[in-house]
Amino acid sequence: MNIYPLLRALLFQLEPETAHRLTFSLLDLAARTPWCRWSKQQVVADPVTLMGLSFPNRIGLAAGLDKNGAHIDxxxxxxxxxxxxxTVTPRPQPGNPRPRLFRLPDAGALINRMGFNNDGIESLLQNVAARTSQTPLGINLGKNFDTPNERAIEDYRIGLRRAHPVADYITINISSPNTKNLRALQAADQFGPLLQTLRQEKARCDQENGRTVPIVVKIAPDLDESAVQDIARLLADEGMDGVIATNTTIDRAAVAGLPQADEAGGLSGRPVRPASTAVIRQLRDALPRGFTIIGVGGIDSAAAALEKIEAGADAVQIYTGFIYEGPGLIRKISQALASTRA
Structure with missing residues (x-):
């Protein structure tokens, strides 16, 4: 019996961030019971090797739900x-003022303007050190809100150096719409030098730590085809290992007229699905064969996940769809993706 619709109805009576904290408190308690092993067993095995890493299946959790790595197990x-x-930044920061997270249930969507609220990289690393699970772990890096773009690379270098010893892969987030001017780093004249510096820093870290850690870059859905082409070329030329497509959108056309649709921030969920899929398809056409694409954006069903794979994604991530559909979504997607290999 699926009790999640009832639980969601109760949680949606609460302010979103309060519901978020309560949900994690309940999940942390449940993780200490036999339920944990049972829950894992409900997901169909669908192993895949990407970027030199072995994943038990192709369904990942997108960044943003567990900003501080406090609930990994x-x-x-x-x-x-x-x-x-x-996303974690070198220094702790509170993010934007509340309210900053809004539900649009009629569209299966969320709007957030969280602003990279987090406890800083050192706190996150302490939480990572305390985990017991072996699930492959990505660490998503951002810059502090008060770091100007001309010095943004220093924030990413700090994050890369500190995360490298413990991350299975590292994501460079330059596509959140909630940190002023961050998306400007996607422009070719800034993107190329950024990637070049990151590649050099990664090579040093790989040598110093005796391990190779892939780097992926998370991009926005609000890019024209020419910009996607430029990004694809630079990702390949500068030796990046993968790309996550996409982050949230600033486009409101799909939710016009709905309550809270005019709130500032990034829109996620079902309305971003077409744009993210289009970017994935463009990237697949432009990138070398075997270059890893992780598809995210509007995945709230098995069909939506399959759409991303058919467009060229090698794996998918979920967030907003998970909020609306619950853990059963992971099981449904795992069955659908595994069936494509049968």
Whole structure:
């Protein structure tokens, strides 16, 4: 019996961030019970090797849900093939003033303007050190809100150096609409030098730590085809290992007229699905064969996940769809993706 619709109805009576905290408190408790092993067993095995890493299945948790890596073991109980924590910045920061998270249930969507609220990289690393699960772990890096773009690379270098010893892969987030001017780093004249510096820093870290850690870049859906082409070329030329497509959108056309649709921030969920899929398809056409694409954006069903794979994604991540559909979504997607290999 699926009790999640009832639980969601209760949680949606609460302010979103309060519901978020309560949900994690319940999940942390459940993770200490036999439920954890049972829950994992409900997800169909669908192993895949990407970027030199072995994933038990192709369904990941997108960054943003567990910003500080405080609930990794509880999330692992749900059967994710990989978990991405963050976005984390070098220094702690409170994020934007509340309210900053809004539900649009008629559209299966959320709007957030969280602003990279997190406890800083050192706190996140302490949480990572305390985990017991072996689920592959990505760490999503951002810059502090008061770091100007001309010095943004220093924030990413700090994050890369500190996360490198413990992350299975590292994501460079330059596509959140909630940190002023961050998306400008996607422009070719800034994107190329940024990637070049990151590649050099990664090479040093790989040598110093005796391990190779892939780097992926998370991009926005609000890019024209020419910009996507430029990004694809630079990702390949500068030796990046993968790309996550996409982050939230600033486009409101799909939710015009709905309550709270005019709130500032990034729109996620079902309305971003077409744009993210289009970017994935463009990237697949432009990138070298074998270059890893992780598809995210509006995945709230098995069909939506299959759409991303058919467009060219090698794996998928979920967030907003998970909020609306619950853990059963992971099981449904795992069955659908595994069936494509049968």
């Amino acid at each position: 509880a999330l692992a109980c749900l059967g994710f093939g990989f978990i991405e924590i963050g």
